[in-house]
Amino acid sequence: MNPSGASGRRSTLIALASTLVFAAVLVLVVSNAPGWPAVERAFFNGEVFRESLEVIPEAFLVNVKIFLIAEVLILPFALLIAVLRSLPGPVFFPLRALAVVYADLFRGIPTILVIYLLGFGVPALGLSWLPIDPLFWGLVALVLVYSAYVSEVYRAGIESVHPSQTAAARSLGLSHVKALRFVVLPQAVRRVVPPLLNDFIGLQKDTALVGLLGVVEAFRQSQIEVASTFNYTPYLVTAILFVLLTIPLARLTDWLVARDRRRQLAAGGAL
Amino acid sequence: MSAPPALVLAGVRKSFGKHEVLRGIDLELAPHEVVCLIGASGSGKSTLLRCVNLLEPVDKGRVLLGGDEITASGVNLDRVRRRVGIVFQAFNLFPHMTVLRNVTLGPTKALGKRRSDAEEDALELLGRFGLADRAADYPDRLSGGQQQRVAIVRALAMEPELMLLDEVTSALDPELVAEVLSVIRELADAGMTMLIATHEMSFARDIASRVCFLDDGVILEEGDPEQIFTAPREPRTQQFLQRIVAAGRL
Numbered sequence: 028m029n030p031s032g033a034s035g036r037r038s039t040l041i042a043l044a045s046t047l048v049f050a051a052v053l054v055l056v057v058s059n060a061p062g063w064p065a066v067e068r069a070f071f072n073g074e075v076f077r078e079s080l081e082v083i084p085e086a087f088l089v090n091v092k093i094f095l096i097a098e099v100l101i102l103p104f105a106l107l108i109a110v111l112r113s114l115p116g117p118v119f120f121p122l123r124a125l126a127v128v129y130a131d132l133f134r135g136i137p138t139i140l141v142i143y144l145l146g147f148g149v150p151a152l153g154l155s156w157l158p159i160d161p162l163f164w165g166l167v168a169l170v171l172v173y174s175a176y177v178s179e180v181y182r183a184g185i186e187s188v189h190p191s192q193t194a195a196a197r198s199l200g201l202s203h204v205k206a207l208r209f210v211v212l213p214q215a216v217r218r219v220v221p222p223l224l225n226d227f228i229g230l231q232k233d234t235a236l237v238g239l240l241g242v243v244e245a246f247r248q249s250q251i252e253v254a255s256t257f258n259y260t261p262y263l264v265t266a267i268l269f270v271l272l273t274i275p276l277a278r279l280t281d282w283l284v285a286r287d288r289r290r291q292l293a294a295g296g297a298l
Numbered sequence: 299m300s301a302p303p304a305l306v307l308a309g310v311r312k313s314f315g316k317h318e319v320l321r322g323i324d325l326e327l328a329p330h331e332v333v334c335l336i337g338a339s340g341s342g343k344s345t346l347l348r349c350v351n352l353l354e355p356v357d358k359g360r361v362l363l364g365g366d367e368i369t370a371s372g373v374n375l376d377r378v379r380r381r382v383g384i385v386f387q388a389f390n391l392f393p394h395m396t397v398l399r400n401v402t403l404g405p406t407k408a409l410g411k412r413r414s415d416a417e418e419d420a421l422e423l424l425g426r427f428g429l430a431d432r433a434a435d436y437p438d439r440l441s442g443g444q445q446q447r448v449a450i451v452r453a454l455a456m457e458p459e460l461m462l463l464d465e466v467t468s469a470l471d472p473e474l475v476a477e478v479l480s481v482i483r484e485l486a487d488a489g490m491t492m493l494i495a496t497h498e499m500s501f502a503r504d505i506a507s508r509v510c511f512l513d514d515g516v517i518l519e520e521g522d523p524e525q526i527f528t529a530p531r532e533p534r535t536q537q538f539l540q541r542i543v544a545a546g547r548l
Contacts, residue, residue, distance in 0.1 A: 191386065191388060191390045192390060192392065194353055194386070194390065195386065195390035195391075195392070196392075196403075197353065197375075197376075197379065198351055198353060198379055198382075198383075198384045198453075199379065199380075199403065199404035199408055199452070199453075199456060200376045200377070200379040200380035200404060200408035200409070200456065201376070201403070201404065201407055201408050202376050205407050205408070209403060209407060210392055210403075213394050214392075214393065214394050217394065
């Protein structure tokens with residue numbers, strides 16, 4: 028559905044023109060606001076911007092490290108929670124209940140509280156065999172919170188696979204676990220990749236909360252810069268870095284959704 | 299001593315909630331026998347088949363497979379199901395696997411066959427039913443008739459001692475029915491023991507060694523196909539067949 032020919036060029040021109048008009052109006056409104064000169068000094072200081080670029084990107088690597096490690100841990104852990112919750116029969120009731128309580132608890136408590144409770148609470152216990160690194164506990168908190176969300180995404184996927192698929196697998200003599208592993212989960216996971224990536228975008232942003240424990244990541248570093256320059260431009264730098272990181276994942280998600288839709292359309296004729 | 303019956307159902311009852319779908323089914327299949335179940339939708343044909351491979355647990359009564367009671371407590375369901383093949387109305391192929399993988403999943407994961415052996419056997423079976431060139435395709439690239447033939451091959455790959463066919467042509471376009479029926483006929487000629495729920499009356503008449511008319515959860519009448527289709531004794535059977543004839547299905 029690529030726009031082509033004269034009508035395609037025409038709609039591109041219209042889109043361009045309307046975007047320019049919109050941007051011009053926005054600039055006029057903001058720059059004529061009574062407080063604009065003060066805001067410009069506080070948030071758009073070129074010199075501070077350049078200085079920040081020398082220290083904040085390095086601190087931002089800590090955020091990247093946190094979410095990469097967290098994602099690798101969340102994927103299998105959340106799947107385990109979802110599978111526990113889908114186990115049938117009265118024997119597995121305790122495990123199912125545990126999975127439900129877990130998901131309710133960690134989706135219910137604000138992330139920032141989980142980070143504070145684990146990051147300040149656990150090291151305060153004084154157990155020498157437990158790590159006291161705030162980075163470690165911040166990571167654990169994010170894994171616990173986001174696994175609760177991602178397990179619900181997995182569960183929606185598992186429940187979207189028609190029961191007749193399980194019946195077919197079981198009728199071949201496959202056990203419940205094997206039917207889940209070879210027939211249900213592969214179909215379920217494929218369907219939930221886009222919402223799962225969406226949760227990961229949220230996770231990338233929330234790595235900034237680990238800074239509250241004193242870990243010097245991008246947000247904490249920008250706070251330090253703000254305190255030493257009396258200027259808010261470092262926050263702008265950090266915001267830009269987070270956006271730049273999110274865009275590839277957001278476009279990947281869009282692309283996957285579009286690809287799935289194309290496939291469904293292609294398969295529709297044969298069904 | 300002669301071989302035990304391939305399948306015995308004795309007083310099988312099954313309810314869903316308050317609705318009793320099977321109200322005491324007694325049925326016996328000799329080895330190599332082909333028995334067709336006919337009857338209106340909702341008469342319990344599908345439920346009966348699903349009770350035989352224990353996809354539905356029976357409430358009362360006993361099911362014996364090759365002389366072994368499979369409704370006894372402590373029976374391993376997975377082992378029982380490996381001995382019984384079932385083919386569903388809606389094919390139920392695994393859409394994320396190629397045709398070949400659909401067919402080899404059971405032999406490799408349930409029977410523990412080596413993958414190379416399973417693939418060799420699968421290709422031979424697919425070839426026998428004219429599907430060899432479809433082995434690498436995904437199910438959504440196949441016609442309905444081809445999909446159902448793959449589903450039959452998938453069940454056969456487990457080398458079952460009994461096949462259950464549940465309205466296997468009901469979801470097919472009319473022009474695709476014949477290719478599936480000819481596969482079933484081939485199985486019957488090869489001596490496969492089969493219990494077939496079907497709406498294809500002329501096919502049932504042609505292939506069955508015995509026909510059972512299921513009505514409201516009981517086998518109301520059974521006999522050889524000629525007798526059932528030309529001289530049914532029960533008024534309900536007569537009524538049912540008259541409606542089928544009126545609909546142009548016989």
